[in-house]
Amino acid sequence: MYPKLSETIELLRNQEIGEERKAILAPLIDFIQKRLEEQKEVILNFICTHNSRRSHLSQVWAQVASFHYDVPNVTCYSGGTEETAMFPKVAETLQEQGLFISKISDTENPVYAIKYNEDKHPIIGFSKRYDSSFNPTRGFAAIMTCSQADGGCPFIARADKRIPITFEDPKISDGTSEQTKVYKERSLQIGAEMFYVFSQIKK
Template identity: 60%
Template structure:
């Protein structure tokens, strides 16, 4: 059975439009460190836990967590579990959820309050990705045997030690927050999501099972 059959068609159609040829050599070199880690884990029959970290765990770290998990599923790399965290907890920014919804995810708000919990479903049969803001060492995240992927330069510089991480890899993105309140906010968030999806597609497309 083709696993793509179970993914929501709108997401599959979006993935089929991604063009990895646009990635610069510099970005490919940056992503290679993550590719090497995942490949080494697979070659040694080990589970792969990816914890994407930025300052507030509100935008970039969630987008990378979601797209990495989706691409692992798309390429049928089954031993991957993705997490996200911050150097402090705030809230998942609602425009992130809206951006993913417009790409085909089924988004459900599971709780209200200052830091709502979201269910982000990408497939008919798979467990949804759970999104809410938390510190990187929150009990929801793994304590050991994970790689810390720093998605913003502030977290990378401000958090020199990640307890329990086997490795740390900087893969930083410009914060779409710069567009908040502006007329082009939707476009900026959409473009950042597209960039991250393209790069995570590239990463998992390189893995040999």
């Protein structure tokens, strides 16, 4: 992994996860563990309303955590109940935390290549509906990362499991002097929780 990313990972691994959050994360741990025991691919689709902030952070950190803990056959996706664009501050925050990010296409909905290791395929980041042809069509867990998507999408077609793991939207800080701090903190929170999840997996 890249040196700066390794430093961030040490921060993530040392963050305290409260008992209440551990209980919320338990169904995701169970889903991953069961898939591995059944020798099936672990497919996770993180869903938020706009697929612009929390769902991307969750997708990226879950993929990095699976690699760090050497949990095999994990592929992470993200989607929204509507398509917008990945918010630029998300890419900036992840880059500051050690990931290598390049913009593949510069449109209203840019496409980013997000690398966590030189020898691994990059994570492809862009906004899309959760049922986009880019995303899995069956055999996946739908992880609802915001309360609006959780409430607005009671049914995700062909998902094997639907798991609510909601995070506060860093958007509340947009246009304020606290923006950089809030995005950093939310990224670290999501990262720490994804690292906790994968640290619990028995291979």
